[in-house]
Amino acid sequence: MKIKVINPNTTQSMTDKIGAAAMDVANAQTQVVAVSPRMGPVSIEGHYDEAISAIGVIDEVLRGEAEGFDGYLIACFDDPGLGAAREIARGPVLGIAEAAMHTASYISGGFTVVSTLHRSRIILEHLVRAYGMEHKCRKVRTTELAVLDLEVEGSDAQSILVEECRRAIAEDGSDCxxxxxxxxxxxxxxISRECGVPVVDGVASGVKALEGLIGLGLSTSRAGGYARPLRKTYVGSMAQYEPR
Amino acid sequence: MKIKVINPNTTQSMTDKIGAAAMDVANAQTQVVAVSPRMGPVSIEGHYDEAISAIGVIDEVLRGEAEGFDGYLIACFDDPGLGAAREIARGPVLGIAEAAMHTASYISGGFTVVSTLHRSRIILEHLVRAYGMEHKCRKVRTTELAVLDLEVEGSDAQSILVEECRRAIAEDGSDCxxxxxxxxxxxxxxISRECGVPVVDGVASGVKALEGLIGLGLSTSRAGGYARPLRKTYVGSMAQYEPR
Amino acid sequence: MKIKVINPNTTQSMTDKIGAAAMDVANAQTQVVAVSPRMGPVSIEGHYDEAISAIGVIDEVLRGEAEGFDGYLIACFDDPGLGAAREIARGPVLGIAEAAMHTASYISGGFTVVSTLHRSRIILEHLVRAYGMEHKCRKVRTTELAVLDLEVEGSDAQSILVEECRRAIAEDGSDCxxxxxxxxxxxxxxISRECGVPVVDGVASGVKALEGLIGLGLSTSRAGGYARPLRKTYVGSMAQYEPR
Amino acid sequence: MKIKVINPNTTQSMTDKIGAAAMDVANAQTQVVAVSPRMGPVSIEGHYDEAISAIGVIDEVLRGEAEGFDGYLIACFDDPGLGAAREIARGPVLGIAEAAMHTASYISGGFTVVSTLHRSRIILEHLVRAYGMEHKCRKVRTTELAVLDLEVEGSDAQSILVEECRRAIAEDGSDCxxxxxxxxxxxxxxISRECGVPVVDGVASGVKALEGLIGLGLSTSRAGGYARPLRKTYVGSMAQYEPR
Amino acid sequence: MKIKVINPNTTQSMTDKIGAAAMDVANAQTQVVAVSPRMGPVSIEGHYDEAISAIGVIDEVLRGEAEGFDGYLIACFDDPGLGAAREIARGPVLGIAEAAMHTASYISGGFTVVSTLHRSRIILEHLVRAYGMEHKCRKVRTTELAVLDLEVEGSDAQSILVEECRRAIAEDGSDCxxxxxxxxxxxxxxISRECGVPVVDGVASGVKALEGLIGLGLSTSRAGGYARPLRKTYVGSMAQYEPR
Amino acid sequence: MKIKVINPNTTQSMTDKIGAAAMDVANAQTQVVAVSPRMGPVSIEGHYDEAISAIGVIDEVLRGEAEGFDGYLIACFDDPGLGAAREIARGPVLGIAEAAMHTASYISGGFTVVSTLHRSRIILEHLVRAYGMEHKCRKVRTTELAVLDLEVEGSDAQSILVEECRRAIAEDGSDCxxxxxxxxxxxxxxISRECGVPVVDGVASGVKALEGLIGLGLSTSRAGGYARPLRKTYVGSMAQYEPR
Structure with missing residues (x-):
């Protein structure tokens, strides 16, 4: 099977890292391709970046359909463009926030999400509610690390994250x-080794969840709110995305 | 004060109707401008249309900032691009689903949302939860009318809607x-006259709610998740939307 | 239009202050009258004060109907007598807690309510749930200031409030x-100037929300739980409030 | 122990019936006194009746304190004046909606509330949420019987209720x-005999719950939101209720 | 009436203490018998202990039915075997967590549960949600006391608990x-005397709640999910528990 | 990897069917063993059957640990013994209700659970809440088919199920x-072919979810409520299950 992992931002070093993490856990028979879109922000930090990045995600899914992919993983923890992508892909589409939280719910009595900038907190808290995870997610913690800080060799990002994870375990009573x-x-x-608890990454989780769905022959239902887009006119610079 | 009412789809007849409804309720001192974006779908029916339409909304807000608008109303019941628009506008931004539901909550013990295609139901139910309206919204009903059916002179759209609203009152126990x-x-x-209950339209409600916020000197908080977009590079066809 | 702002307690200095705040934001065409009831407690701090104060609110609404008011604002953050007032007023009726929280939800990713005595916390938390604001209200904070402490010239009430608001921003992650x-x-x-975030006052918010509803021609639905009181006998000292 | 059962309406025939139901289940050592207040509506059907009736409830609790009662039951399914009564009574105070729903939760997998006029539905649904019973209460059904219809000899009230209860079992899947x-x-x-399921009446349930609390030496906590009313001035016709 | 109090663990000293607490509050006419099962763990600390202990609870209820008991109290705060016991007992069955939380809700604006090992926290939080108590239970606190630490003469368990309860009042704002x-x-x-708030024990609460239900002639509904077990074959070591 | 699929009931024909369904979707490298416990009910229909069956599940997990299994699937839609099994297994443990609902949430805007006897409805509704699926699960439907009816050759079970699924799509608006x-x-x-929507079976879903977790090296966290059982004495017939 062929899975396309879309890093919705355009920073290639991050895409490479994401691709490596995806391939690392994929089955031998699974072909993973990791891409950044042809357009969009270099990092996604807030609602504006997120809305813009959805176009890039859509662009990659449309191209992916032509390329014969069996499923897609949207590799940004805001899950940008997820609903739109579901409507246009033949195969299943997952977001990494969604995959990570459902996966964590299988192994944890209560987890903490540890993320980057404070400004993303309300987006993530919204996803926690949207995925029905209020009973499992004890807290969304942010570190004020920028997304691209994680790309800087020799930064203290890792130690800051480990520190925040330790606080999550001690203060939130989280076990994951x-x-x-x-x-x-x-x-x-x-982080798992340093903190002594399971650590769930959405990229790896998402690849395995997609392998599962594709293996089961399951894909997004067409019988409800994720039916294929209706044929209609799109005007101006968006005409290229007109549903066919 | 100047309010920009953005119909996120590109159907001018609908924009005209929306503009008329907005001006009809606006204060004498309020200047209302109703526009369709330069790009995007002719109607918004599903997640894909919605994601694409967000670009048009953003485009109009960015232009609106240059034009000196004091507030924005996003006049599609999916509230596309709302969070993004909040980050880039100086003044307050409302969606019509948001404005309609909060307004209805002031005058109703329990309301029903009556909408168009069945496929929109999960988007609207998601908004009901996102705005904390589960306790007030008894049901989301759809009629299988397409959005553009509402633009056709002499269609039976009105009678279909009145019928569905009557069912809402009788079967859901809704009073609005x-x-x-x-x-x-x-x-x-x-519809209000035919059904004997208050009927809340988000366009009118949104204009009044914006007049209220602007009159109070209130706008989106910059101290949290709606802070202005961070300056960063946007590549490709989205470079024009790079935050400044 | 004529709006009656009812301060449910009988402290005239507070009524004057509330009236000034209301007039300050009202449209030029809006006539605002602020009153205290003819009976009831000098301040409302707990369920008992609140239940008693509802009679005064009802008394003022009944008189207001004779006086031709178009809408009413109940200016105590417990929203006493709100449902009862809705049943007897031709026009819309709002409570300031209700108006403030809905207004804040338009501009904030997450707010904190900062109030007076600790004993009011459960009443306010109940309203947060009743208005569907659990997803927006991060915390109800109290300061152990008595309501009438706010009326004392030269008290340190303002600095205590600013301090608590700063804690709300820092500790709760609230942006409003x-x-x-x-x-x-x-x-x-x-407080807004000192703390750097929007501060929402229910009196001002409520006036604008009422102007909006009245401007839209919307009032409480009679088709459900807020139908006019049924005609029936009231005995003893309450006979004067018998529904007509 | 002495329990005062307060029927918040002033219809003596109903008070007698309530008193009989209460005494029927009381322990031999329990002294039950059932009263109607000296003032208020003959029946409680809506928010307005309810707010007015709270004064009568308060009046009876204040008198009851002088008379040495150990606990109070508010015998109207709207639970009017419950919070206020808790602040002024030495002993515990229960409402019959509260007592009935908690009692039903002990013996049922899912129950239906069957009540009188449709207009009361939103009040009762609010109580369902306020008492945390959404997971147990499958539906609030109303019959459009007026409260005083239940007092009319030879009415068909009983058969209407039995019919509605049967629908609750068949359509809601309720077992109680x-x-x-x-x-x-x-x-x-x-009704229990005719329908073959347990039927929970709040008057009987409330008496037993009060006997339990009093037997345990438990009463309303004074350490939080139900602390005794603060001493303060009440003016006008409410001066008589000034906290002492 | 005869009530069987089942301590699901097999530690007789704890059963004696539980029996004493039960008898202490029981009516003169109530016969209380406290037992430990013939099989199972000496203390219940986690899901595994709990699942095993359910067999002992079932065993005691089956024997109790032969002995003519009118109701059962499961005296472990995990409420093990509660649903199963309800299906096989003629009379009502309560768990002490269930009884304590409902009882506390009658007298408190917000309570804290103070328990033993941290590992039990997710079980108790699950019960809080299952009983609809999220609006009343402000926090589940654990002390890292083992259950059997409470049986050790001269241990500092009491002072540790008092300390945690004081924190609950100060930090959680709980009044119970x-x-x-x-x-x-x-x-x-x-603890109540030392901390100045009501303290609710599930053993005592449960006995009174059972006396109430039995006095009302109410028992578990057979019309839904707690119908008697269907007759069917049980094999192996569980054959003795085959429904009859 | 080796996965043990435990059918908690003792009906071998059902175990065979479950095993076939599991093997049908398992990866080539996955070894699946399907078993029935040595003790317990022939079918699980209600809380009592469920509590008893947990012992059989535990027994099989304990044996499975000796046999070197990497993960376990509990193949009854009540998920009996899930928490207990998690505490004693080195690898991850899933229930089929849990796996099916999380899997369905990936591909559906709203699903209906279609089950067997009406008496199981409250157990399944409880699981829907426990897994945070209220926003996705539109209804739990039952068919009054007994579990073992599904084992009878030539029964009309399949057509009854197809009929109920069609009602779910038409009446609940479910797409899965x-x-x-x-x-x-x-x-x-x-059923999927006849009804035209995706149909999610928990056995197949659970196998894929386990393959995913094991592939990721993730297992139940030991740092919280699923820590290994504490060593302690178990008496009587349960002594054999004493934690080691």
Missing amino acids: IVLGCAGMADLAAT | IVLGCAGMADLAAT | IVLGCAGMADLAAT | IVLGCAGMADLAAT | IVLGCAGMADLAAT | IVLGCAGMADLAAT
Whole structure:
């Protein structure tokens, strides 16, 4: 099977890291391709970045359909463009926040999401509610690390994250950490070892959840709110995205 | 004060109707300008249309800032691009679903949202939860009318809507109707008269709520999740939307 | 239009302050009259004061109907007598807690209510739930200031409130303050300036929300739980309030 | 122990019926006194009646304190004046809606409340949420019977109620009925026999719950929101209720 | 009436203490018998202990039915085997967590559960949600006391508990404590005296709630999810529990 | 990897069917063993059957640990013994209700659970809440089919189920069916074909979810409420299950 992992931001070093994390856990038979869109922000930090990035996600899914992909993973913890992508993909589409939280719910009595900038907190809290995870997610913690800080060699990002995860365990009573940014995908093992609890990364979780769905022959239902887009005119610079 | 009413779809007849409904309720001192974006779908029916339409909304808000608008109303009941628009506008930004539901909550013990295609139901139910209206919204009803059916002279759209509203009152026990599409803005008075309950239209409600906020000197808080977008590079076709 | 602002307690200095705050934001065409009832407690601090004060609110609404008012604002953050007032008024009726919280939800990702005595906390938390604001209200904070402390010239009430609001921003992660007592109506601007976040006062918010509803021709639905009181006998000292 | 059962309406025939139902289940050592207040409506059907009736409830609790009662039951399914009564009574105070729903939760997997006029539905649904019973209460059903219809000899009230209860079992999947009006207290046994499910009446349930609390030496906590009313001035016709 | 209090663990000293607490509050006419099962763990601390202990509870209820008991109290704060026991007992069955929380809700604006090991927190939080108590229970606190620490003469368990209860009042704003372990039944009076708030013990509360239900002639509904077990074959070591 | 699928009831024909469904979707490298416990009920229909069956589940997990299994699936839609199993297994443990609902949430805007006897409805509704699926699960439907009816060759069980699923799509507005019994595992493909929506079976879903978790190296956190059982004495017939 072929899975397309879309890093909705355009920072290639992060895409490479995400791709490596995805391939690391994929089955031998699974072909993983990790991409950044042709357009959009270099990092996604807030509602504006997120709305813009959805176009890039859509663009990549449309291209992916032509390329014959069996499923898609949206590798930004805001899950931008998820609903739109579901309507246009033949196969299943997951967001990493969604995949990470459902996966964590299988192994944890209560987890903390540890993310980047404070400004993302309300977006993440909204996702916690949207996915029905209020009973499992004890807190969304932010570190005031910028997304691209995670790309800087030799930064103290890792130690800041470990510190915040330790606080989550001690203060929130959480027994598991959900990493709240795709750019942390390479840190899961280290943080788990340092903190002594399972650490769930959405990139890895999402790949396995997609393999599961594709293996089951399951994809987004067309019988309800994720039916294919109706054929209609799109005007101006968006005409290229007109549903066919 | 100057309020920009953005119909996120590109159907000018609907924009005209929305503009008329907005001006009809605006204070004498309020200047209302109703526009359709330069790009996007002719109607918004599903997640894909909605994601694409957010670009048009953003485009109009960015232009509106240059034009000196004091507030914005997003006149599609999916409230597309609302969070993004809040980050880039100096003044307050409301969506019509948001404005209609909060307004209805002031005058109703329990309302029903009556909307268009069945496929929109999960988007609207999500908004009901997102705005904390589960306790007031008894049901989201759809009629399988397409958005543009509402634009067709002599269609039976009005009678279909009146029928559905009557069912809402009889079967849901609702005492108020919230119109679930901006294209119904001209029908509020008729439906109210025919059904004998208050009918809340988000376009009119949104204009009054904006007048209130602007009159109070209140706008979106910059101290949390709606802070202005961080300056960063946007690439490709989205470079024009790079935050300044 | 004529709006009656009812301060449910009988402290005239507070009524004057509330009236000034209301007039300050009202449209030029809006006539605002602020009153205290002819009976009831000098301040409302707990369930008992609140239940008693509802009679005064009802008394003023009944008189207001004779006087031709178009809408009513109940200017105590417990919203006493709100449902009863809705049943007997031709026009819309709002409570300031209700108006403040809905207004804050338009501009904030998460707010804190800052109020007076600790004993009011459960009443306010109940209103937060009753208005569907659990997703927006991060915390109800109390200061152990008595309501009438706010009336004392030269008291340190303002600095205590500013201090608590700062804690709300730092500890709760709130980006907006909702003032939890009508007696704080004159402090909104100062607190906002000192704390750097929007501060929502229910008196001002309520006036604007009423102007909006009246401007829209909307009033409480009669088709459900707020139908006019049924004609029936009231005995003893309450005979004067018998529904007509 | 001495329990005062307060029927908040002033219809003596209903008070007698309530008193009989209360005494019927009371322990031999329990002295039950059932009263109607000296003032207020002959029946309670809506928010206005309810707010007015709270004064009568308060009046009876204040007198009851002088008379040495150990606990109070408010025998109207709107639970009017409950919070106020708790602040002024030495002993515990329960409302019959509260007592009935908690009692039903002990013996039922899912119950339906069957009540009188449709207009009361939103009040009762609010109580369902306020008492945390959304997970147990499958529906609030109303019959459009007026409260005083239940007092009319030879009316078809009983058969209408039995019919509605049967619908509750068949359509809601409920395994238990909660009677939604104190005036139905005499019908519990008959309805249970006819419908084949437990029927919970709040008057009987409330007496037993009060006997339990008093037997345990438990009463309303004074350490939080139900502290005794603060001493302060009450003016006008409410001066007589000034806290002492 | 005859009530069987089942301490689901097999520690006789705790059963004796529980029996004493139960008898202490029972009516003169109530016969209380406290037992430990013939099989199971000496203390219940986690999901595994709890699942195993359910067999002992079932065993005692089956024997109790032969012995003619009118009701059962499961005296472990995890409420193990509660649903199963309800299906096989003629009379009502309560768990002490359930009884304590409903009882506390009658007298408190917000309570804290204070329990033993941290590992029990997710079980107790689950019960808080299952009983609809999120609006009343401000926090579940644990002390890292083991259950059997409470049985050790001269231990500092009592002072540790008093300390935690004081924190609950100061930090959680709670006005009432719910004791989160049957082994604390003897400490309610002392903790209440030391902390100045009502303290609710589930053993005592449960006995009174059962007396109430039995006095009302109410028992578990057979018309829904608690119908008697269907007759069917049980194999192996569980054959003895085959429904008859 | 080795996965043990435990059918908690002792009906071998059902275990065979479950095993076939599990193997059908398992990866080539996954070894699946399906078993019935050595003790317990022939079918699980209610709380009593469920509590007894937990012992069989525990027994099989304990044996499985000796046999070197990497993960466990509990193949009854009540998820009996899930928490207990998590405490004693080195690898992850899933219930089929849990796995099916999380899986369905990935591909559906709103699903209906279709199950067997009406008496199971409250157990399943409880699981819907416990797994945070109220926003996705539109209804739990039951068919009054007994579990073992599904084992009878030539019964009309399949047509009854198809009929109920059609009602779910038409009346609930669901776009996906979750099969509410392990005994339906062989019917997923047929029902999906007949009804035109995705049908999620928990056995297949659970195998894929386990493969995912094991592939990620994730297992139940030991740092919280699923820590290994404490060593302690178990007496009587349960002594054999004493934690080691």
